[in-house]
Structure formats: structure tokens, C-alpha cells
Amino acid sequence: MSAKLIKGTEIREEILEEITKEVAEIKEKHGKVPGLVTILVGENPASVSYVTLKIKTAHRVGFHEIQDNQPPDISEEDLLAIIDKYNKDDDIHGILVQLPLPKHIDDKKVLNAIDPDKDVDGFHPVNVGRLMIGGSEVKFPPCTPAGIQEMIVRAGVETEGAEVVVVGRSNIVGKPIAVMMMQKGRGANSTVTVVHTRTKNLDEHCKRADILIVAAGVPGLVKPEWIKPGACVIDVGVNRVGEKISEKTGKKVAILRGDVDFEAAKEIAGYITPVPGGVGPMTITMLMKNTLNSLKFKLGLM
Numbered sequence: 001m002s003a004k005l006i007k008g009t010e011i012r013e014e015i016l017e018e019i020t021k022e023v024a025e026i027k028e029k030h031g032k033v034p035g036l037v038t039i040l041v042g043e044n045p046a047s048v049s050y051v052t053l054k055i056k057t058a059h060r061v062g063f064h065e066i067q068d069n070q071p072p073d074i075s076e077e078d079l080l081a082i083i084d085k086y087n088k089d090d091d092i093h094g095i096l097v098q099l100p101l102p103k104h105i106d107d108k109k110v111l112n113a114i115d116p117d118k119d120v121d122g123f124h125p126v127n128v129g130r131l132m133i134g135g136s137e138v139k140f141p142p143c144t145p146a147g148i149q150e151m152i153v154r155a156g157v158e159t160e161g162a163e164v165v166v167v168g169r170s171n172i173v174g175k176p177i178a179v180m181m182m183q184k185g186r187g188a189n190s191t192v193t194v195v196h197t198r199t200k201n202l203d204e205h206c207k208r209a210d211i212l213i214v215a216a217g218v219p220g221l222v223k224p225e226w227i228k229p230g231a232c233v234i235d236v237g238v239n240r241v242g243e244k245i246s247e248k249t250g251k252k253v254a255i256l257r258g259d260v261d262f263e264a265a266k267e268i269a270g271y272i273t274p275v276p277g278g279v280g281p282m283t284i285t286m287l288m289k290n291t292l293n294s295l296k297f298k299l300g301l302m
């Protein structure tokens with residue numbers, strides 16, 4: 001058997017089209033567009049490329065967007081003052097501080113300073129709490145887990161009563177996706193197990209999964225014999241395992257590998273996400289969705 005590929009690149013296009021249409025409708029009816037500011041401290045090359053793509057995508061869907069770049073030696077106090085300025089700005093509905101921050105800045109303090117009703121990353125403790133309560137309390141689910149759930153739904157995979165095994169317990173992916181899949185509601189109602197580096201018999205847990213979500217950061221961790229035939233396998237791992245020269249651009253690019261042994265796994269799984277082009281493109285897409293929803297909450301449309 002060869003698994004059906006769940007392509008994030010295709011689902012991204014579908015969702016961005018939907019967002020663009022909705023932004024135009026809201027602009028027409030209410031005279032407002034979602035506003036997103038990205039705050040980047042320093043020039044970490046990976047962060048620069050992420051932020052550039054976030055701003056480019058925000059522009060594409062018709063948002064008001066601000067790319068606020070700050071020098072690497074900005075003081076914590078000055079950064080907090082910038083956040084305060086955007087908290088008070090009525091044209092800004094989403095504030096994103098790109099991580100990691102330089103060592104002299106306390107990232108917890110910075111993330112906690114963002115107005116929870118503009119925290120489109122979903123990292124503020126208030127939004128983590130809202131996610132835990134579930135249902136209508138949830139405002140901004142964190143973007144990568146929200147993207148994973150959306151992919152599962154749009155692929156038509158049944159989650160109701162499904163055995164979901166999450167490999168990894170990070171605050172950004174493992175913990176929130178586990179909570180989201182066990183809640184009542186669309187794309188959820190699953191029975192969830194979370195496994196991690198201290199779990200005994202990792203393979204035995206994985207073998208029970210109808211939906212296996214792997215966010216361990218270990219290239220090729222999940223072997224084909226750990227996969228239940230027909231299961232849905234979501235590979236969140238993006239591991240740089242080397243470099244190559246791109247045939248398209250002639251430039252050096254990273255060779256990326258997921259947490260799952262893709263070539264062998266695709267012969268056993270029913271559905272599988274590729275790396276790259278799987279979960280990756282969904283994170284920025286869901287950031288756009290959260291920013292749109294932030295304006296909709298403000299206008300009383302949600």
C-alpha cells in the first residue's frame with residue numbers, strides 16, 4: 001500500500017484563499033483589515049527568513065502589516081515599551097515577537113507583556129489556560145498544533161474515538177496538540193497518549209496509534225514497524241541533516257529530514273505528511289487565521 005500524502009503546501013493555498021476572501025468581505029462591510037506586527041530583535045538568519053515570510057504572507061492576504069526590526073542590543077525595557085505601544089494600537093490585532101531572543105532579554109517577561117487578546121502565537125499563559133479549558137474559551141490555538149489539526153480534518157481522517165499517540169512533550173507542539181485532540185469538538189474527541197524520552201516501550205505505544213503525531217526532533221526516530229497499517233502519520237520534525245546545492249537556484253540549501261523514516265513509512269501508513277512541504281507551511285497559515293480571528297473577535301463576529 002502507498003499512503004495518501006497530506007500536503008501542507010496545498011492546504012495552505014486553500015486556507016489562504018479563504019482568508020483573503022474573508023478579509024475583503026470584512027473590509028467592505030466594516031472598513032477594517034486585520035493588522036499584524038512582527039518584532040524581530042537582531043539578525044539571526046533563520047529568524048529573518050521566517051519573519052520575512054510571515055510579513056509577505058500577511059501582505060498577500062490583504063492585512064495591514066508592520067515589520068518592526070530592532071537591533072540585537074536593544075534593552076529589555078525598550079522592547080517592553082514597544083510591545084506596550086502595539087498593545088494600545090487599535091489598528092494592530094496580532095503581535096508576534098520572533099523567538100529566540102538575545103540572552104540579555106527574558107523571553108517569558110516579553111511574551112507575558114503581549115496583550116493576550118493580541119497574542120496570535122498563543123504563547124501567553126492566559127491563552128495556554130484558555131486552550132486547556134477548551135470550547136468557546138479558546139481564542140488563539142498555537143499555530144503549529146492548529147495546523148496539524150486542520151490537516152487531519154481536511155484530509156478526512158476520523159478523529160472521533162481514535163487512538164492518538166503524540167511523540168514529544170514540548171510547550172509549542174506536544175502538550176498543546178495532545179490537549180486539542182482530547183477536547184470535545186471538531187477534529188478531536190480522541191483518546192490521547194503522550195510519549196517522550198523517558199517512556200518505556202516507545203514502539204509499543206506507537207503501534208497502537210490510529211493517528212501518530214511525531215514532534216521529537218530526532219531524525220528518522222519512528223521506524224516503519226512502529227506504524228499500524230493504515231494509520232495517519234503526522235511528522236512535525238524538520239531536522240537539518242546536511243547541505244546540498246539547489247538545482248533551481250544554484251545556492252546552498254539545507255537537506256531536511258523528518259522524525260519518521262518517510263520512504264518506508266509511506267508503504268505502511270494510510271496517510272502521511274512529507275518533510276518538507278507537510279506540517280511546515282501550516283504554521284504561518286494558522287498565524288494568518290489567528291490574526292483574522294483576532295479582528296473578528298474585536299468586531300463581535302466570533
Ligand code: GUN
Pocket residue numbers: 050096097098099100121143283
Ligand atoms: N520562532 C520559531 N518559530 C516561532 C513561532 O512560531 N513563533 C515565534 N514567535 N517565534 C518562533
